[in-house]
Amino acid sequence: MAIKSRLLSKLKFTYMTTTMAATAHPQKLRPVLHNLEEARKLCQQGLTESNYAKYxxxxxxxxxxxxxxxxxxAGKDAGEIVGLCKELLEHIMAETSKEEHFKKEIVFLPYxxxxxxxxxxxxxxxxEDKDNCLAYVVPIPYCDRNPDGTAKEWHCERDLFPQDVPTLDWQEVDLKAMHPDVIFFHYPYDDCNRVTSPSQEYYSRNLKKYADKxxxxxxxxxxxxxxxxxxxxxxxxxxxxxxxENEKIKAIYEEYYSGGKLPEGKILALGSPKYDKVIASRKEDYPLPEAWERLIAGRKIILYNTSLQAHLAHSDKILEKLYSVLLYFKERKDLAFWWRPHPLLEATLDSMLPHVASVYCEIRDAYLQEGWGIYDDTPELERAIVWSDAYYGDTSSVVELYSKTGKPIMIQDMEVSNIT
Structure with a gap:
């Protein structure tokens, strides 16, 4: 237990400091006071209100x-008081060692x-499980990479998280010292990604040292x-x-697992939080900017999604296809067009297809300047899904999420560049 371990360590240090201070000058007890206050805070955080009462x-x-x-x-009674404090510290250490109800510390590391x-x-x-868990969200820094693998630009998107999600500053969280019970992460590549990379202390090989699980x-x-x-x-x-997300995907993970002998129970088919988010989303959860409402103007909304894989696999055709799609929907006055590119699309093109990136940005900038459709580069995918009436675009995980809505889906064909 992360908190219990830190608390016992602090109490042990406090006891030793008290013993040494008792034979020296009373002012040597100042570190004892600080450590006691820190220990009390840890104990109060780690236990329920009823369990903390006895401490x-x-x-x-x-x-x-x-x-x-x-x-x-305290005057002349100082020595006697110090002796009593040592007895109480011994008692509280013994009781803490036996305590089984400390909360689990769980850290989430999105990038x-x-x-x-x-x-x-x-x-x-x-x-929400206040009696058993302490859950922390720590948005971590990451960089876009140049074609040679060096860091191009660093980001931390803490200010983009939902307002109801309390987050911590990564610079103020020492995972090694904290050693939480569990760390959850969603970046699996360590230093193998050519497009983006978190700071290396957040690579999975290092995170493994910082948590029990x-x-x-x-x-x-x-x-x-x-x-x-x-x-x-x-x-x-x-x-x-x-x-x-499901048993079929679990079986594929088990078949292609490359980390040696697969530990029993390592791959768990418990579903995906992404499905939970889409299923729970409602329009009232995502009010639209006034400019977007004017662009929609009561018309049916087409969500146009462009993916990384399509751009990489069809780099010779993607720009012509993109141009033709925008031209077609510009003329469709009966439809509202909502373009949402993959959040890493520009960084991917800059790193892997720089000759495509420059022309792509010209097309995007012209679309933005003309202002006839929505351009959505926000973190809120669910807003686009819940507000749109149909999906058009590349095959991607967005298609799988969109299918849960029951609304129409049409996959674009890269071989067709003139939609009539």
Whole structure:
């Protein structure tokens, strides 16, 4: 137990400091006071209110006694008070060692705000279980990469997370010292991704050292199949548990697992938080900007989604296809067009297809300047899904999520560049 371990360590240090201070000058007890206050805080955080009750008065008494000695109020009784404090510390350490009801500390480490939905429902369940869990969300820094693999630009998207999700500043969280019970993460690539990378202390090989259990949940869903390369990433191998969306996907993970002998129970078919998010979403949860409402103007909304894989697989055709799609929907006055590219699309093109990236940006910028349709690069995928009336675009995990709505889906054909 993370909190229990830290608390016992602090109490042991406090006891040793008290013993040494008793034979020296009373002012040497100042570190004891600080440690007692920290220990009380840890104990109060880690236990329910009812369980903390039997400790609270003891901590308060110890703190008051040390303050009396430091202020000189204790006078000649200081030595006797120190002896009593040592007895109480021995008692509280023994009781804490036997305590079985400390809460679990669970840390969630998202890097892209747009991918938070792959962790959110798990976090929410832990966050709302106040008697058993302490759940923390720590958005971590990541960089876009240049074609040579060096860092191009660093980001931290903490300010993009939903307002009802309390987050911590990564610079103020020492995972090694904290050593939580569980870490959940959704970036499996370590240093194997050519497009983006978190700071290396957040690679799965390092996270494994910082927690009792490491749990990976994919940031995507596939429904019926998954390519072996996604299963053979470092994060899958390093995790203690991998949570996948269904039994069929679980079987594929087990078949292509590359981390040696697969531990029993490592791959768990418990569903995906991404499905939970889409199913629970309602229009009233996602009010639209006034500019978007004017563009929609009561018309049917087409969600146009462009994916990474399509751009990489059809780099020779994708720009012509994109141009033709925009031209077609620009003329469809009966439809509202909502374009949502993959959140890593531009970074991917810059890193892997720079010759395509420049022309893509010209097309995007012209679309933005003309202002006849919505351009959605926000983290809120669910808003686009719940407000749109039909899906058009590439095959991707968005299609799998969209299928849960029962609304029409049409996959674009890269061989067709003139839609009439």
């Amino acid at each position: 609270g008065e003891v901590y308060d008494g110890l703190i008051m006694a040390i303050k009396q000695i430091l202020s000189g109020e 892209k705000a747009s991918m938070w939905d792959s962790l959110e429902s798990v976090w929410r369940a832990a966050y 490491l749990v990976y949940i994919p940031y995507f869903v596939t429904g019926k199949g998954v390519k072996p390369n996604f299963i053979q990433e470092p994060g899958v191998n390093n995790a203690d548990y991998v949570i996948v």
